[in-house]
Amino acid sequence: MGFISWIILGLIAGAIAKMVLPGKDPGGFIVTIIIGIIGAVIGGYISTILGFGTVSGFNLGSLVIAILGSIVLLLIYRMVKKPS
Numbered sequence: 001m002g003f004i005s006w007i008i009l010g011l012i013a014g015a016i017a018k019m020v021l022p023g024k025d026p027g028g029f030i031v032t033i034i035i036g037i038i039g040a041v042i043g044g045y046i047s048t049i050l051g052f053g054t055v056s057g058f059n060l061g062s063l064v065i066a067i068l069g070s071i072v073l074l075l076i077y078r079m080v081k082k083p084s
Helices: 003-020 029-050 060-080
Strands: none
Touching: 003 029, 003 060, 029 060
C-alpha cells in the first residue's frame, strides 16, 4: 500500500473511530490521520496474531481492521489520560 493510501485509510479510520467514540480526545485533521494510521498498524498486528488477516490494501477488510485498531487506540488513550 502506498503512502497516500495509508493517509487516506488513516483519515477514514480515524474519523469513523472518533464518531463511534465521541469525547475529548486529541483533535484536528492531522491528529485524526495519525490516530487512524497508528490504529491500522495496531489493528493489523492484533488481527494477524489472532489469525483474522492483515491490512493488505485499500479494501473493506483493511478498513474494518483499521477502524477497530483506531478504536482500541482511543480507548487506551482514555485509560492512560488523567482526567483534568
